[in-house]
Amino acid sequence: MMRQFPANPDLTVEEFELNMGPQHPSTHGVLRLVLTMDGERVVRCKPVVGYLHRSIEKMAENRTYTQVIPVTDRLDYCTSMTSNYVYVMAVEDLADITVPPRAEYIRVIMSELNRIASHLLWYGTFALEVGATTPFIYGFRDREKVLDLFESTCGARLLYNYLRIGGVSRDLPEDFCERMLAFLDEWEPLIREYEDLLDENPIFYNRTKKVGFLSAEKALAYGVSGPNLRASGMARDVRREHPYAVYPELEFDVPVRTEGDVFARYRIRMEELRQSARILRQCAEKLPGGPYLEPQPLRVVLPEGETYVHLESPRGDIGCYLVSQGTDKPYRCKFRTPSFCHIAVFQHLVRDCLIPDIMAICASFDVVLPETDR
């Protein structure tokens, strides 16, 4: 698009299109951003998604209810436990299955550990986007310890396939709580170290303060949820508003900030790390004995009906809408994922930004493409 100088029509300024991705070292997954640039500033940004579409929802229609669980692993592979959980919760809601209390506690422990792992991954990649290479290694080093805990429980590091309809697939190992508490004791002071590296650094400050401002109205209009919404001033957390599992019995704070910029989103996730540690300690204390699974028949048949459940994943509000027609396979299983809405609002935040800002904003939103494309 050309613009002319009114005084001298022969002088024109042309915008040019820059294509970022789908293969790019920094977009989180296969995201394509079509940027229209005026020099160094972005005029328009059009995200193109769908490169990672694997028809998970269609696959779910051809599998029995238990067979769908490994497929939901791949929905958001950074928080596989949560993806499992939302689906299993939907099935249990529709079938009116009660889960034993030990299983509820185990599920919460796994969700919060997964939150820590996901936020550590986010911390590493966020710092890497901004240019600091060292926090990346720090985040991943500590994430390894969480993954060790997962591996001892369910045998996998990333795609757990751990939850089952009616509970979890196997019990926690004998020394799980000791090891988890040992990890928390060793790691919680390190959060301070992570913050020290970045918080007071003027370079980091200048790159994240007042960058990518998201107002509360726009956030609500686009369905933004999770830490991104809480950074814009709205105190919404599914664990508080529609509590599930044992969250009503646990004490934790929900951090909220009003600035709505990249720095606010960063600070909220760092605070959430501490809150997750707090929840884990309470769970370790209160973990009851008893069965870890309410055994279900091999072929689970659900009554006719539909339900929608949602819970708080590290990215935001993830929901599952399940429709059953009385058979052993779901009729329709739709997942409402937070990253989809975040990418939609993201394109409106990057107007008049420089390319490095786009990276910082995209990283601060914690968008994962598998969740967006399903």
Add this chain to the structure above:
Amino acid sequence: MIYDPNPVAFWLLAAMVAGCALAVVRARKLFHAGLALVGTLFAVAGLYGLLQAWFLAAVQVLVYAGAIAIMLLFAIMLTHNMMNPDLKSLTTQPWTAAALCLMLLAILLGGTLSSTWQTAPDTTLSPTWTPKCGFQVAEAIPSVQALGFRLLDPFTLPFEMVSVLILVSLIGALVVARRNPALPEAPEGREEKAP
């Protein structure tokens, strides 16, 4: 002091000057012409070095090749297509142009070879120069210091005028490069149809 430069060095540098100048005029891509211009300026700096004007040589590289030529290259890169199409020659009367150029060459050569060039008096301040460490350093002829003293003593007024001139051009550049308020702003993002 009479200094006899090495003729091989002189002819090499002179060939580089002439060759690069020819390349500037004859290059098919504008960017190559810019690079050839840089080559010319470097060779001229070499010639200054041959004349023992070290400071001038360094400043030639620093200012001409390092700032002016680079600005030229920026301008070339930012305008028009990235890979320039061939530039067509715009000359309509090549023989007249050649004749005029030869006449100009004859006048310049005649004038250069027949005149007596006036040089400044010997620029040594003192035969040996004593730095602060207290002992003699052999045979240093500090041309930079000579230049500095000359700038402050007989040539103060031109020096000050040049600094005023630079200030004026700086301010002018700032004014020219300011974002033009009359330029229409980009319209708000229209929704584009999906491909």
Add this chain to the structure above:
Amino acid sequence: MEPIFEQFVRDLTGGFQVPFWAPMLVSLGLVLAFIALNAMFMIWLERKICGRIQRRMGPMLTGPKAWARFSMWTGGWFQTPCDSVKLLLKEDIIPAQVDRFGFMLAPVLVFMAALAVYVPLPISSTSYAQSAPIVVAVADLDIGLLYVVAITTLTILAILTAGWASNNKYSLLGGMRAGVQILSYEIPMLFALMGPMVLAGSLSLGDLVLVQHAGLFGVPLLGWFLVPSFLGAVVYLICAVAETNRPPFDMPEAEQELVAGFSTEYTAMRFAMFYLAEFSNTFVVCMIFTAVFLGGWTLPGFIPPSSLNLGFFTLPYFDLLAGMAIFFAKAYAVVLLLMWIRWTFPRLRPDHLMTFGWKFLLPLSFVNLLVCIVLAAIQQIYFGGNPG
């Protein structure tokens, strides 16, 4: 350098007179060898420091296993030669649509600049107690400082050419960013170096070092220009990091945004040229910092004797060797500082970079110049200082 080389050859061969072109060729050979070996060592060091800061070990698998088992700092020393061989063996791809002349010229130019900048850098000198010291440099130019700054313009040229010739929007963006960055930071660098120039009264790097040895106001300990020109030293260090495109100023090569910036389309040996030139330039700015601000090869109050008597064996040229050892120790200390900075800080955004350079560093360097002028004037009036 010529007197020392001729003396050396005469000592070795008993009176052989070298032809006039020999010292030049020998210097060229030595500088090339030094660039190669130093780059190897520095890349290994960089990876080890990076590993240490990130709480891991860095390269450990190459080289004899016993060395790696002994300590983290002795393992993996064979990594860089292996990487160099790998780079040499890679396929040299020239994309079809690039401008061939510019594409092939750019690595040559950047290496020319990296090589040429070694000329005035002094690493040692003969004993400076009695007679005039002869400085060990390829040629201790009268205009050493100015020459060094002038050669950085060759680097800008090379990067611009690389970015343009690659026929790739990302490379063009990277090349222009790099060019503008280096140009903008050249000016505060020049002004920061002017402070020591005023204090010493000369542009020659050898003279700067010798004046630092003499001391400020008669006190040798205050002689290092780090003290009177402290602001200048800080400004120079920041500008040096920006000039060599090192993080936190590595926006032109930012992997996260531009893949590899202006060198995206380069493979194998051409890429190795850019990489080598970057490491060589890093070391050169550390050498300049050492020579100008840290007293070069001198230690306050210590003058090495010209030959050391070790009882059974006299070591000749001890003054040269001691000077070189001191110089390289200081230079590597500065290199370690630069590496530390690299792995700690995030990257500056381009407009922040420009604002920082023009609006903050440049006024700071003016202030430094003023301070140095005042100190030089005091030195001259009360302590009998400047020549002429």
